[in-house]
Amino acid sequence: MVSWFRRRSSRPERSDRRKVSVPEGLWIKCNNCGEIVYSREIERNLKVCPKCDYHFRITARERIDLLVDAGSFEEFDSSIESLDPLQFRDSQKYFDRIRTSKKKTGLTEAVVSGSCTIEGKRTILSVFDFFFMGGSMGSVVGEKVARAIERAIQDRCGLVIVSSSGGARMQEGALSLMQMAKTSAALAKLRRLHLPFISVLTDPTTGGVTASFAMLGDVILAEPKALIGFAGPRVIEQTIRQELPEGFQRSEFLLEHGMVDRIVNRKELKNTIAFLLDAFTRQ
Amino acid sequence: MVEYYLDFEKPVYELERRISELKHMETEESGVDLTDDIQRLEKKLEKMRHEVYSKLGRWQRTLIARHPMRPYTLDFIDLLADRFVELHGDRSYADDKSIVAGVGTFMGEPLMIIGHQKGRNTKEKLMRNFGMSHPEGYRKALRLMKLAQQFHIPILTLVDTPGAFPGIEAEERGQAEAIARNLIEMADLTIPIVTVITGEGGSGGALALAVANRVLMMENSIYSVISPEGCAAILWKSQDYAKDAAEAMKVTASDSLELGIIDEIVPEPLGGAHRDYPAAAAAIGQAVKRHLEELGKLTPEELVEDRWRRFRKIGVFQGP
Numbered sequence: 308m309v310s311w312f313r314r315r316s317s318r319p320e321r322s323d324r325r326k327v328s329v330p331e332g333l334w335i336k337c338n339n340c341g342e343i344v345y346s347r348e349i350e351r352n353l354k355v356c357p358k359c360d361y362h363f364r365i366t367a368r369e370r371i372d373l374l375v376d377a378g379s380f381e382e383f384d385s386s387i388e389s390l391d392p393l394q395f396r397d398s399q400k401y402f403d404r405i406r407t408s409k410k411k412t413g414l415t416e417a418v419v420s421g422s423c424t425i426e427g428k429r430t431i432l433s434v435f436d437f438f439f440m441g442g443s444m445g446s447v448v449g450e451k452v453a454r455a456i457e458r459a460i461q462d463r464c465g466l467v468i469v470s471s472s473g474g475a476r477m478q479e480g481a482l483s484l485m486q487m488a489k490t491s492a493a494l495a496k497l498r499r500l501h502l503p504f505i506s507v508l509t510d511p512t513t514g515g516v517t518a519s520f521a522m523l524g525d526v527i528l529a530e531p532k533a534l535i536g537f538a539g540p541r542v543i544e545q546t547i548r549q550e551l552p553e554g555f556q557r558s559e560f561l562l563e564h565g566m567v568d569r570i571v572n573r574k575e576l577k578n579t580i581a582f583l584l585d586a587f588t589r590q
Numbered sequence: 591m592v593e594y595y596l597d598f599e600k601p602v603y604e605l606e607r608r609i610s611e612l613k614h615m616e617t618e619e620s621g622v623d624l625t626d627d628i629q630r631l632e633k634k635l636e637k638m639r640h641e642v643y644s645k646l647g648r649w650q651r652t653l654i655a656r657h658p659m660r661p662y663t664l665d666f667i668d669l670l671a672d673r674f675v676e677l678h679g680d681r682s683y684a685d686d687k688s689i690v691a692g693v694g695t696f697m698g699e700p701l702m703i704i705g706h707q708k709g710r711n712t713k714e715k716l717m718r719n720f721g722m723s724h725p726e727g728y729r730k731a732l733r734l735m736k737l738a739q740q741f742h743i744p745i746l747t748l749v750d751t752p753g754a755f756p757g758i759e760a761e762e763r764g765q766a767e768a769i770a771r772n773l774i775e776m777a778d779l780t781i782p783i784v785t786v787i788t789g790e791g792g793s794g795g796a797l798a799l800a801v802a803n804r805v806l807m808m809e810n811s812i813y814s815v816i817s818p819e820g821c822a823a824i825l826w827k828s829q830d831y832a833k834d835a836a837e838a839m840k841v842t843a844s845d846s847l848e849l850g851i852i853d854e855i856v857p858e859p860l861g862g863a864h865r866d867y868p869a870a871a872a873a874i875g876q877a878v879k880r881h882l883e884e885l886g887k888l889t890p891e892e893l894v895e896d897r898w899r900r901f902r903k904i905g906v907f908q909g910p
């Protein structure tokens with residue numbers, strides 16, 4: 308939670324989110340390898356650096372386009388919106404933060420849910436948008452994830468959730484914490500019906516989202532080099548007062564420690580998901 | 591016991607000391623009658639206690655929840671259980687001493703008791719890792735919850751943790767997975783589960799023991815999504831604003847009750863549980879007994895459904 312926040316807040320004036328993922332202009336510098344790459348080439352390459360395979364962060368809409376069969380996505384629950392149950396304010400009012408995020412992303416909340424087909428397979432899909440308040444989970448996000456799970460149960464089909472989140476949303480206090488229990492308990496119901504849940508972890512997935520539904524996939528896939536963990540790297544550094552090893556909390560580190568099933572390149576993601584869903588729902 | 595008081599409690603403690611000095615003088619030096627003075631001061635003390643403790647701010651409650659003399663899980667077990675046999679280890683990696691668990695008898699009936707454990711002195715604090723668990727702690731808890739289910743024993747969890755431990759090894763061994771696993775598995779358990787938050791209900795590390803049919807909070811405990819210090823560091827850019835963060839996040843028992851996050855507040859002795867362990871334990875015992883009796887009437891399926899409905903409805907939003 309800490310790492311992304313600091314990074315973003317250090318340049319608060321960036322209003323155009325496309326600049327955060329892939330800056331406009333003909334040539335851009337890769338965040339990872341530092342190479343100067345033609346921006347069209349990155350766009351064509353699904354926002355993956357052709358030189359080093361760095362996977363740029365993408366919006367929920369871009370992710371949906373990437374995964375679903377063209378024209379098959381029917382969004383639901385888009386009109387559930389946040390209230391401000393705690394009347395929370397720090398340097399900004401929570402309500403103002405929400406308004407800014409809505410304007411910036413064109414979304415109503417940090418997760419977009421809908422039904423779709425993936426290579427012809429009917430599927431319920433929920434995708435996080437990190438550009439909406441760091442993809443944080445408050446009451447609305449928890450409710451939308453729970454409802455997506457319930458929809459999969461109702462429609463007797465598989466579920467895919469693509470996470471990208473700093474964790475639980477502090478501005479809704481313990482209500483946000485409870486969404487971890489709510490979404491996980493909903494997955495217990497899905498499990499009873501033998502309906503598959505594919506969890507896709509993208510950069511970054513940390514905190515309360517990792518520590519609930521995101522780590523409960525029947526299969527857990529991760530994009531290359533994504534930051535995935537419970538505690539943010541800065542919190543860990545401050546606690547143990549030592550530098551973190553290279554590659555710590557990246558997808559490859561999690562694979563090595565047995566925490567994810569597979570690292571999948573963005574190009575292979577749709578096909579891999581479709582294959583698994585098909586294998587798990589033949590009967 | 592070492593006397594320790596919080597800043598806002600200081601006048602109370604000072605007055606208490608003066609009264610006990612006067613009483614001492616009266617017994618030591620015969621012929622001195624201080625009855626009037628003592629009575630006057632005791633009246634004043636009563637009033638002062640009421641003033642100080644009846645309108646505690648959220649930060650003051652946080653300090654009481656973290657009070658170094660606050661009763662911990664093993665203190666409550668001592669006072670509540672007729673007998674307790676501690677069981678150790680996650681059968682996979684280690685025995686995490688920041689969580690204690692075992693089978694006890696409570697009012698004559700077997701009960702699985704699982705709780706975070708903090709240390710009292712430096713050596714103990716290190717051994718208990720300040721009540722901050724590693725994955726093996728949550729996995730031990732889950733193993734013993736399933737054991738309880740196997741033999742139809744209800745579960746009582748006592749929550750008192752600053753949060754899950756943020757460290758390299760904790761991440762390597764799957765801190766997030768361990769917490770998530772407890773959430774989904776607890777949702778499916780077919781025996782009654784009652785949780786009491788006794789001190790700090792610190793984020794995922796607390797929730798990993800708290801997916802219960804009934805969740806109670808002691809009057810001066812807190813429940814929060816992130817520590818006030820952590821929240822302040824992120825949103826206020828400095829831990830010095832922890833007090834503001836505690837206020838903003840509404841971390842107290844009455845806040846949690848209002849938000850529909852907990853079911854009941856367990857009253858504490860005036861001044862806090864640390865001032866009277868047996869009274870604090872008795873209040874917990876009464877509440878837990880009542881809830882276990884109610885839950886005992888439900889079938890296994892009803893218990894799972896009851897827990898699901900409890901958590902399903904939590905959240906505040908607008909829209910269809």
Ligand SMILES: [Zn+2]
Pocket residue numbers: 337338339340341342356357358359360361
């Ligand atoms: Zn690159």
